[in-house]
Amino acid sequence: LEMVGVPSLLNEMPQLNPNPWFPIMLLSWLTFSLMIQPKLLSFTHTNLPANEIPTAPKTTPWTWP
16 A cells, blocks of 8 residues: 555665665675685695694793893
């Protein structure tokens, strides 16, 4: 029901209409998930994780003159 003199919210605020932007958003996320993400995950990392237990650095106190 539309009252006289009160426009519909979809006509007044077009950002509420999901028709133009929702398919574009879905297509971009599908493109990212199916094409770009596997290519990014296939790269080798430059710093491979080491299996060493981290040790605290050995520090000596400073002797003031």
